Amino acid sequence: MDELGGDVVVAARRLLGCEIEHTVDGVALRGRIVETEAYHQSDAASHSYRGKTPRTAVMFGPPGHAYVYFTYGMHYCMNIVTGPAGEGSAVLIRAIEPVSGEAQMRHNRRDAAGVLVTNGPAKLCQALVITGAQNGQDMRSGPLRLIACPAVSSSAIVVATRIGISHDTDRPWRFYLRDNPFVSKR
DNA sequence: CGGCAGATACGCT
DNA sequence: GCGTATCTGCCGT
Numbered sequence: 001m002d003e004l005g006g007d008v009v010v011a012a013r014r015l016l017g018c019e020i021e022h023t024v025d026g027v028a029l030r031g032r033i034v035e036t037e038a039y040h041q042s043d044a045a046s047h048s049y050r051g052k053t054p055r056t057a058v059m060f061g062p063p064g065h066a067y068v069y070f071t072y073g074m075h076y077c078m079n080i081v082t083g084p085a086g087e088g089s090a091v092l093i094r095a096i097e098p099v100s101g102e103a104q105m106r107h108n109r110r111d112a113a114g115v116l117v118t119n120g121p122a123k124l125c126q127a128l129v130i131t132g133a134q135n136g137q138d139m140r141s142g143p144l145r146l147i148a149c150p151a152v153s154s155s156a157i158v159v160a161t162r163i164g165i166s167h168d169t170d171r172p173w174r175f176y177l178r179d180n181p182f183v184s185k186r
Numbered sequence: 187c188g189g190c191a192g193a194t195a196c197g198c199t
Numbered sequence: 200g201c202g203t204a205t206c207t208g209c210c211g212t
Contacts, residue, residue, distance in 0.1 A: 045204070046204085050198085053197075055196090055198085070195080070197095071196085072193080072195085072203060073193070073194030073195035073203090074193070074205080075205050075206070077205080079204090094204085122205050163204075163205095164204050164205070165203095165204055166202090
């Protein structure tokens with residue numbers, strides 16, 4: 001998807017409605033992106049704010065790769081790297097709606113019921129078996145893929161402030177599909 | 187159902 | 200040392 005190489009906010013909106021698929025042991029675990037957040041180098045909430053480090057190096061790499069980080073001692077969260085190589089920007093995937101492999105996703109989540117299976121950034125990583133092993137992977141091909149989609153119309157997108165951060169909290173850089181039940185928080 | 191504490195390990199200061 | 204782009208269970212209303 002060409003738009004990933006441009007502005008991270010444009011990319012965050014553009015990724016809504018597109019799908020992520022991780023094939024694990026021959027089973028395609030696939031979901032539609034319903035909630036995203038943009039993170040940019042100029043932004044104190046971003047891991048890339050203090051420059052390139054071993055942990056954040058992937059954010060400064062080419063667009064379309066996965067940036068997976070480990071947090072709170074137990075959770076993984078996944079991003080899709082955006083912007084030109086050299087710029088530290090990425091879009092956090094905060095929620096997806098299952099499309100295929102839903103039974104396996106629920107199993108991976110200790111049989112979570114209803115929207116609880118994928119309605120949060122760490123939950124969807126657990127459901128899709130995304131860990132540090134996927135960090136840096138090119139999502140244009142391979143077992144972890146991004147599947148492009150037509151752009152979602154602006155009227156279907158809700159703009160909000162980002163969740164769980166303590167710096168630059170006022171940026172309207174969170175986007176989600178209006179009325180989608182898998183969105184993490186209204 | 188809303189609020190809060192606890193879990194738990196890693197990167198960076 | 201300290202803070203963390205979170206989740207879950209447990210408590211009270």
